[in-house]
Amino acid sequence: MQDLKLALFQLDLKWEDKKANLEKINQFIDHTVEDDTNIIVLPEMFTTAFSMNPKALAESMDGPSVEWMRNKAIEINKTITGSLIIEENGNFFNRLIWMRPDGTFTSYDKRHLFSMAGEQQHYTAGKQKLIVEAYGWKFCPLICYDLRFPVWLRNREEYDSLLIVANWPERRIFHWDQLLVSRAIENQCYVVAVNRVGPDANNISHNGSSTVVDPAGQVLLQIKGQEQVAHILLNKDKIAEVRKNMPFLADRDDFEIFL
Secondary structure, X not given: OOXXXXXXXXXXXXXXXXHHHHHHHHHHHHHHOOOOOOEEEOOOOOOXXXXXXXXXXXXXXXXHHHHHHHHHHHHHOOEEEEEEEEEEOOEEEEEEEEEOOOOOEEEEEOXXXXXXXXXXXXXXXXXXXXXXXXXXXXXXXXXXXXXXOOOOOOOOOOOOEEEEEOOOOHHHHHHHHHHHHHHXXXXXXXXXXXXXXXXXXXXXXXXXXXXXXXXXXXXXXXXXXXXXXXXXXXXXXXXXXXXXXXXXXXXXXXXXXXO
């Protein structure tokens, strides 16, 4: 089975400064991303940081940030994913874009809006779970606060990996660390999670803890405290091995989600 190589971009995002953030990402891509990388994973709201100012910052799906993703993915022949502030039909979304190397894309709107920061007052919640197939793998992308809600991300589609982009604060990083391992064990999948570092404009500190966990719950990679790009190679045979030796998914409960 095909192995997969990812580049995790743990960034110190400049507050509401799209130009500076994209310039930084371009530099990291040009100088750190290895040639055999398949997927580049950027944090939540990677052009602006976690802002509650969508009226000033939102772009359309044919705006410059999505266009940058398209052009860059084509140029380097890699998938690029991360979330942006998007306006559509008068509503604002915290939207993850999955941009393929051929310039086509799919998207996921954050389902669980972070009420402690009033996100639900500014953004519209998504209603559709996304399973995306790439490189012979199946991914379930999520955004930050979604991680706390195991029903929403429960593995009923036999996906191979959860992929989480975040601006998760340092003061609750213990929860992040434990939940990532729990989600891997209960769904018998890889968990790939990318968080930001540095303070934001509200003096909220972020220490990263970008992490990769294997389907047995073993932490394969964890980076804390500084801005960096980390590479990880995932082995798909590990998924089959864990599910064969511990076939817990076959005993999972059936349920229905009412939106």
